[in-house]
Amino acid sequence: MERIHQGRTVDRGRPTRRGVLRTGGLLLGALSAPALLSACGTNAAADGAGNVLRVSQPGDPKTLDPQKQGDMVSMNVLINMFDTLTTRGRDNQLHPRLALSWKATDARTWRFALRPGVTFHNGEACDARAVAFSIERLLDPATKSPIVELRYVKGVTVVDRLTVDVHTTVHDPILPAKLSLFGGVILPPRHLAEAGDAAFAEHPVGTGPFTFVSWRRDHELRMRAYADHWNGRPSVDGLVFSPAPNASSSLAALQSGGVDLVAGLTPDAAQQLDGYSGVTLDGYTGIRTSYLSLNTLERGPLQDRRVRQALNHAIDVPLLIKAVLGGKATETPALVPRGAFGFDPTVKPFTRSLETARTLLAEAGHPHGFSTTLTASNVDSNVAEALSGLLARAGVRARVNLLDPGTYAARLTSDNRGALGPIYLAASTVWTMDGQSIVQSNVRSDRRQSRWHSKEADRLIDIEELSESPTKRKEAFSDLQRLMREEAPFVFLYQLDNIFARNDRPRWTPGSAGVLAMESAEVS
C-alpha cells in the first residue's frame, strides 16, 4: 500500500497539471471578459442614452412610493423622478417648483398658485386636483406614511385648476419649507387609481426631470431624462443610482468607472478614499447637526448651570473635528446650524478651556469632577469615545454606553425622558433649513425629548413656531439661542459636511441639505 511511491505522477502528473492550467485559463478568461464589459459598457448604458451619470450612496431606496418612505436615501433617488411644490436653492432660499408662488391668506391657510402646463411622465396633467390628492393621500392613515412634517395640515381645498388652499390646525410658518422635500411630492391621481399602489411602487410616475426605467433592488436603479420636463430636459441622458455600502467598494467602483459620484460618505470613509489617483473629494457645509443632550430634570450635577457650562468649555469641538472627523465638519455655537433660518452669527461658541471648566466644576461643588454616563448609537462610537476622552481631561468621568440604532431610536422617543441616561449624543438633519426642525422636539417642556424646562424658552418657541412675521421669528430664535448659550442645556457640537467623492466626469454642486437632485448635473 504505502510502498507505491510514484508520488510524482500525482504531484506533478501531466493530467492534473494540464487540468489546473486549463481551468485557470478558463477562469481568467471568464473574469476578464465581464470586467472589460463593465468597464466600457456602463457609460453606453442600455437606456438608449448617451451620457449617463452614475451615482452611488450608502443604501438603496426602501420603496419607490414617495409617500411610503421617510429616509434621505430613498428621497435622494425619488427627488429625481418627482417634483415638490417648493425647493431649497443653493442660496438656502425657498424657490418655486410646482408651485409658482405661495402666501398665507389667513392664520390657518396657505394658498399655492401652481405652475401651468406641467405633465406627469404618463401625460396626465398636474393640476390643483393632483396636489390636493397627493397631500390628502399622505395624511390618510391607510397610506401608512412615515412622513410626519405635515402634522398640522388638516385638509386641502381646490380653489381653481391652478390654485390650492392648504388648511392647518394652527399657523404653520414653515409649511412651504416642509413642502420642499418629503411632504411636498406630487403624484398622479388618475394613474394611481388605475394602477393601484403596488404597481405604482413598481413603476413610479411623477413630473420630475427623470423618468423611471428599471430597478433591481440592492443593485441599481436606472432613469432616463424626461424630455418634456417643465424646466427643460436635464443635461445628462441617463441617471443610475446604486448602493455602495462601504468605502472600499466605492473606491473600486470609482476607479473602474462603474460610478462617477459617491455621496453620503462619512468622514471615516472619506479619509479612506483620500489620496487615490482619479478620485476627488468635495466637502460642503451640511446641516446634520450634532449635540449632547443633558438631563437637567433628574437630581445630579447636571442640574447646576455651571456644570453644564463646564462641559461646554471642556469639550474642545475644533479639536474633535480635526482629530475624529478629519476636519469634515463645522463648529456650531448653538442648536440652529449655519444656513438654516434662525441661525445667529453673533452667538459665539464657548471658549474651549479646561481651566475654566475645572473652575466652574469646583464652584459647583465638584472639585474632583464627577462620574456619569454618555449614551450614543453605535454608529457614532468614535465620536462618543472621543467626547468621553475630552471630558476626562476636565475630571468628568463619562462611561460610554453604546446602543444599537434601533434601541437608541426607541429610547430617544420613549416617554421616559431619562431613558438614554444623563448625557446622550444626538444628531438631527435640518432639511427644512429652518431652526424650528431641530428645536421643536427637544426644547419646549411639553415635547418628548425636552430635558430642560424654562418658561422663557417655551415662550420664545411659541413665537417662532406660530408667528406669521419672519422678523419676529428671527428675533425669537436669536433670543432663544442666547438663552441656551447661557443656560447650556446642551453641549453644542458641530454640523457635518456633506462629503462627495467623484471622478473627473461629473460637474454638480449640492445644496446645504445635500439632496441628490441631479437635474442640474453635467457629465463630460
Place this chain on the structure above:
Amino acid sequence: MSALTLDKPPAPAEAPSRHRDTARLLRIVLRRLGIALFVLLCTATVSFFLVRLSGDPVKILLPPDATAHQESVLRASLGLDRPLLTQYLDYLWGLPRLDLGDSLVYGQPVSKILADRLPATIELAAAALAVTLVIAIPAGIFAAMRRGRRSDHTVMTGVLLGQSTPPFWVGILLILVFAVWLQALPASGYGTFANLVLPAVTLAVYSVAVVARLLRSSLIDVLSSDHIRSARAKGFGPLKVVLRHGLRNASLPVVTVIGLEVGNLLGGAILTERVFSWPGVGQLTVEAISNRDFPLVQATVLFFAATFVVVNLLVDLSYSFLDPRVRTSR
C-alpha cells in the same frame, strides 16, 4: 444534522415483497414529512414571538420628532395594535397560502420580496458548491493518497484553517488582497461573473474543509480494504485505483455531507452576503432585523429553517432508498 432514525429492521424470515417495501417507504416518507412540518410550525411560532421582543418597529419607522399620536395612528394602520394572539393566528392562517403578510418597511408582500432575492442567494450557493467540489475533491483524494506525509498534513492544515476561520473575516481578507491590493476583482456588487468570485470562494471555504476531510477519511478506509488490494495486484496505477475503485465506495457519506452542505450554503450566506453586499436573502435578513420588520424577519427565518428541513428530509430519504434493508428485504 440528520438523525438517522430508521424503523426497526425488517423481520428477516419473510419472503421479499415489493409491495411491503413500498408501504414501508411510504410510511417513512410520511413520518418525515410530519416531523418537518412540525419543525417549521415551531420555527414560525418561536420567530413570531421572539422578533416581537426586540421592540416597537414604529419607533424606527418614524423620525424622532413624530408625535405620540402619529405613532399610534401608524401602529394601528400596520395592525400592530391588535392583541398578540390575534396577530399570531392571523400569521398562521396565512402560512399555508404562502401569505406571509406585508413588509412594514418596503410596503410590499413579503413573499414577493423573498422571491426577488432568492435567485441571488441560489446563484451564490451554486457557485460556492462548484468551488467546493472543484477544490475539496482533489484535495481529499490527494491527502488520502499521501496520508501521513508532509503534503497530506499541509493540505489538511490548510483545510482545517479554512474551517475554523469565520467567513466574514475570510471575506474581508479576500477583499483586501484581491480588490484593494491587486485590484483584480470587485469588492462588492452584483451582476457580473467577476462579482461572484470572491463571495463564492468565501462561502465555500468552510464547505471545502468539511467535504475534503470526510472524503479523505472515507477514502483511507476504502483504500485499506481487500478489493482495493486486488485492484492493485492487477497492476493499476494508484490514481487509477483511487478513481476507479476507491471513490465509488467512498462516495456515499461524501454525497450525504455534500447534500447537507447545500443547506449550509443556502443558510450560511448571511455573513458573506453582508460583507459583499450581495443582494440575496441573507442581506435581506440583516436589513429586516435592523429595521424590526416583523413579517420579513419571520419569513426569512422560516425560509432558512425550511431550507435545512428540506435538505435533511432529502438526505434522510435518500438514505432510506440507499439502505439495503429498505430497498430489498433479504
